[in-house]
Amino acid sequence: MSQHRLERSEQKLAMLLLIPSFLVIFLIAFYPLGSVFVTSFTNRTFASSVETETVGFDNYRKLLSLKIMKLEPIFDPDTGLQAIDDFSGEPAYQDPIDLLPRDPFRYKPLREFDLFGTRYVYAATDPKFIQSIEDTLFFTLTSVILETIFGMMIALIMIKNFPGRGGLRVAMLVPWAIPTAVSSRMWEWMFASTRVGVFNVIAQWMGYTDGQFPFLTDASTQIWAMIAIDVWKTTPFMALLLMAGLQTIPMEVYEAAYIDGCGAIRRFTKITMPLVKHTLLVALVFRTLDALRVFDLFQIVFAQKRYSMASFSYYQLIDNKMMGYSSAASVVIFFIILFFILLYTKISGGIQND
Amino acid sequence: MRTTKVLALCLVLLLAGTFSITAGGQQEAEEAGPITLTVAAGAVGQELVLAKEAATAYMSMNPDVEVIVLETPDLTTDRLGLYLQYFEAQSGVVDIYQIDVIWPGDIAEHLVDLNQYGAASVAADHFPAIIENNTVDGKLVAMPWFTDAGLLYYRADLMEKYGFSEPPATWDDLEMIAEKVQAGERAAGNQDFWGFVWQGNSYEGLTCDALEWVVSMGGGNIVEPDGEITINNPKAAKALDMAAGWVGTISPEGVTGFGEEDARNMFQAGNAMFMRNWPYAYSLGNAPDSAISGKFDVVPLPAGDSGRGAAALGGWQLAASKYSENVEEAVDLLMYMTSYEEQKRRAIVGSYNPTIKGLYSDAEVLEATPFFGSLYDVFVNAAARPSTVTAPNYAEASKIFFSNAHDVLTGKQSGAVAVRNMALDIEDLIK
Incomplete structure (x- = not known):
């Protein structure tokens, strides 16, 4: 009985002691998040004294309405x-502009x-936002996969003992240490649409273009240029994390396997991969969430030409x-990222249950 | 026990920190030293240098004032974004803003009414159209600093070399000359030579360029002053298709990513026959380190089907922030920077067009930049972007216009589809 009471009073004390932390979390996380949620249901104007009204779900309806309609051929x-x-x-079809609804x-x-x-037309009330979601997802998926593969390759080499390893490890981190604003400008220059840019020089030398290809304005290469910059910049980070994971695997295990x-290849699939799995997962979570929030790269290189989810939201606000409207876009982005967090939590839970 | 000690230490440090901050604050308030004024200025071409020189001159006259010139982004869209963040925070960090001719309507509520500080008497010396543009609800919210109009730069030496006597009067002439010179120069060994460079990136600059094409073709002003949306017409569509036809033929594919400075860099390096740009490129092109110094000239932009050429009205104003802590001093600096002497210096050193009528007959100005005299009409009759009629939504209206035009240039849609999209989207926006 007395033990019971003690337990309860300890619980009370614990709650009391936790209050400051809750308060801090509330202030720095929930309050700003909540105010974005509230703003997303209004038509508030930035930097203006225009009266704010509540508009219900209008912002969301305008952001996310999609429609697929059949187009009739023209004879x-x-x-x-x-x-x-x-x-x-090409063969002519009905003009989708006439066909698509205009209200509200x-x-x-x-x-x-x-x-x-x-022939079908895929339409949206805000095609730029839908496009930004598609682009960001494609960018995230591709860049994270490439970074994982290259990062693993580099990490496997870097944990070996060889002369000059220290210097090489430092050199490896250089791209990651350069601020994104600087490296974006640097790459923008390399991707220049004339022979000022090194990529145009190389492409011309290899006979692919006439040395005047606009990598950053051609829709087919825009996202790939972004992926190239991000992979160059963030692979070192991935390699660093994986290296830390690889170093925890005792050498004896490899030696035993070697003797057997x-x-x-089998040593990699049967020993390295299972033992580095947890580190890999943490690295993947970091990178995926980071890539989904990508802003600086798109804003600096593309400005209003093409958006990531975050730079779209920035454009609408600023x-x-x-x-x-921008708040509503931010809330949508929040849920997309939340989905990935839940997905990863589910996967990592599965691993722990093994 | 150890934790308590650490905690106590942290607490002491925290308190010490608080004290030193308060002490620092008091100290700052006590020395009522020089007033600091911050000017947010542009950095395109010589802008920054000229603004810093003006600041230095002002400081030597007013030793109790320190003027800081803040560099702002080159792209006008980015610059407005930066300013709005200061306004939303009602920040007094920046006292004077350099604002675009299209912004007064949008941001008037954050700016000081200069008429209350005796600007009305000076305003009469400036171009009346710009003063009217800067007057919102009877308040003069900005003083004109320099005006701008789109001009055609051409290589006089190459005109002669290829046997052309007159600069192009129509877009067709321009295409024909550009094609011939481009082919000739490339055959002569310059693989990077192009016929015509301009501003094709997806930004406000494209709105200016595309408006010039549309107006010269007789396609209207996008939205007319009475609010009628006129962009959806075959002449406007033809104008956009015409420009799309230049991309990859007489203009590089990459022109769809060009701003003012990209075009100027290419022209100034001697790699282009024609360039559409603002007047600031004139004195830079004639600088000693320029590859084309003394080899080029300026004329009005070519005419289209309407029989007349059109130049977009640009230009920048200086405005004082309502949130400034030293409004009176800020206005004094602003009036100095937009004064007759200062505009004259800028016209001579940087070929920035004065907004004061009298300077267009000033002998020293005309000697430095002869085209100011011959192109006076272009500057006075420049086509204004529809910023007043679409306010406070001009930024979005312009974005609709330039992003659809950009899609035409990159071959994503035809001119006819583009003008229809523009009309529908602008209608949704301002109806």
Whole structure:
């Protein structure tokens, strides 16, 4: 009985002692987050004395409404065959601008695609935002995979003993140590659309272009340029984390495997991978969340040409002054990132249960 | 026990820190030393140097004032973003802002009414159109600093070399000359030579360039002063298609990523026949280190189907922040920086167009920049962007215009589709 009371009073004390931490967390995390949530339901204008009104879910509806509609082919009245579009030189279909609904928000075509011989249009009320989500997800997936592969390769080499290892380890970290603002400008220069840029010189030398290819304005290369910069910059970070993980594996395990006649590939898949798995997972979580929030790279190199999710939200807030709309975009980004956190928690939980 | 000691130590340090901060604060308040004024100025071309020189001159006249010139981003869109962050925080960090001709309507509520500080008497000396532009609800929120209009720069030496006597009067002439010179120069060994460079990046500068094409073709002013949205017409579509046709032929593919400075760098290195740019490029092009010094000249932009050429009205103003701690001193500095003498110095050293009418007949100014006299009409009749009629949504209206135009330049849509999208989007925005 007395023990019971003691337990309870200790619990009380624990709660009491936790209050300051809760207070701090509330102030620095929940309050700002909550105010973004609240603002996202208004039409608040940034840096202005314009009256703010509550608009319900309008911001979200405008951000996220998607529609897929079928386009009818256009026939040439003279020949009875499908007409040819003057601009693209391809078979003509109905103009999606006429077809798409305009109330309460106008749907704008994002892209057209064919499925089983029928043409469809994929439209959104804010195609730039949907595009920014697609771009950011593609950027995250590709860059994180590449960084993991290269990072692992570098880490495996760097843990070996060889002369000059110390110096090489320092050199390896240089790209990561350069501020993104500086390295983005540096790469922007290398990607220059004339032969000022080293990539154009190389591409011309290899016979791919005439030395005037606009890597940063051509839609097909834009995201790949971003991925190249990010992989260059962040692979060292990945390698560093993985190196720390690899160093915890005792050498004796490898020696035993070697004596038992285990080949290099089997040693990697059966010993290295399982033992470095936890470190790898932590590194992946770090990088994925970081890549999803990418802002500086896109803002510096692309400005208004193409957005990441974060630079879209920044544009809406700062340049467009639509604080409510920008907050709603931020909330959507928050949920996308939350989804990835939950996904990783689920995966890591699975590993721990092994 | 040890934890308690550590905690106690932390507490002591914290208290000591607080004390030193308070003490520092008091000290600062006691020395009522020189007033510091911060000017947020641009850094395109010689802007920064000229602003710093003006600051130094002002400080030598007013020893009790310290003037700091703050460098701001080159892209106008980025610069507005920076300013708005100061305004939202009602920050007094910056006292004087260099603001674009399109912003007064949008940010007037954060700016000081200069008429209350005796600016009205000076305002009459400036171009009335710009003073009107800077007057919001009867308040003069900014003093004109320099005006700008789009001009066509051309290489006079190459015109002669290829047997052309007159600079191009129409876009067709320009295309024809550019093609011939580009082919010739490339055959002569300069693989990086292009016919025509301009501002094609997806930003405010493209709004200016594209407005010039559209107006010269007779396609209207995007949104007319009475609020009618006129951009959806075949002439405007044709203008955009015409420019898209230059990309990859007489202009580099990369022109769709060019701002003012990219175009100038290429032209000044001797790698372009024609350039569309603002007047500031004139004195830089004639600098001793320029590859084309003395080899180029300036004319109005070519005419399109309307029979007339059009120049977009640009230019920058100086405005005092309402949140400044020394409004009176800030206005005094602002009036100095926009004064007759200072604008004259800037016109001579940097070929920045004065906004004071009298300077266009000043002998010293005309000697330094002869085209100020011959192109006076271009500056007075420049086409204004529809910033007043779309205020306070001009930034978004312009973004709709330039991003759709950019999509035409990069081949994502045709001019006809683009002008339709522009009209629909602008209607959604301002209706």
